[in-house]
Amino acid sequence: MHPRQLDNDDLFIIPESIIKLLAEMEKQYEDNNRQYFENLLNHPNYIIRTRAVCILADLAGEESVKYLSKVLEQDANALVRHEAAFSLGQLGFSTAISSLSRAVESDQSFFVRHEAAIALGVIGSSKARTTLKGALVDSSEEVRQSALVALANLKYISTMKRKNKFTTMTGG
Numbered sequence: 001m002h003p004r005q006l007d008n009d010d011l012f013i014i015p016e017s018i019i020k021l022l023a024e025m026e027k028q029y030e031d032n033n034r035q036y037f038e039n040l041l042n043h044p045n046y047i048i049r050t051r052a053v054c055i056l057a058d059l060a061g062e063e064s065v066k067y068l069s070k071v072l073e074q075d076a077n078a079l080v081r082h083e084a085a086f087s088l089g090q091l092g093f094s095t096a097i098s099s100l101s102r103a104v105e106s107d108q109s110f111f112v113r114h115e116a117a118i119a120l121g122v123i124g125s126s127k128a129r130t131t132l133k134g135a136l137v138d139s140s141e142e143v144r145q146s147a148l149v150a151l152a153n154l155k156y157i158s159t160m161k162r163k164n165k166f167t168t169m170t171g172g
Contacts, residue, residue: 053080057087073102085112
C-alpha cells in the first residue's frame with residue numbers, strides 16, 4: 001500500500017493556476033493550436049510539460065517527432081522524458097529511433113530507459129536491434145525485461161513479415 005493516499009481535501013496541492021492553464025490548454029487543443037503546445041514544452045511546471053507532450057503528439061503527428069525528441073534528450077524531469085518516449089513509440093515513426101536509442105543507452109532514469117526500449121519495439125524497426133541487445137545487460141531489471149519485450153516484437157514482425165495494429169500494442 002502507498003504510504004499516504006490522497007483524498008479530496010488533499011487536492012489543494014494542485015494550484016488553481018494549473019487548473020486554469022489546463023482549461024486554456026483544452027481550448028487550444030480544440031483549436032488545433034500546435035504552436036501553443038510547442039511553446040508549453042518549455043513551461044516551468046512538469047505537469048504542464050507532460051500534458052503538452054501528449055497533446056502535441058496527437059496534434060502534430062510526425063512533425064512532433066523533432067520536438068518530442070528534444071524533450072526526451074533535454075528535459076530535466078524523468079516523467080516528462082518518459083512521456084516523450086511513450087508518445088514517440090505510439091506515433092511509430094522511424095525518425096524517432098535515434099533519439100529513443102540514445103535514451104535507452106544513456107538516460108539516467110531506468111523509468112525512461114524502460115519506456116524508450118518499449119517504444120523502439122513498438123516502432124518495430126530492425127534498426128533498433130543493436131540498441132535493444134545492448135539493453136539486455138542494463139543495470140535495471142525493468143530495462144532488461146523491456147528490451148526482451150521489444151526484441152520479441154521485432155522478431156515477430158520479422159517472422160510474420162508484417163506490421164499492423166497488433167504489432168504496435170504493448171504494455172509500456
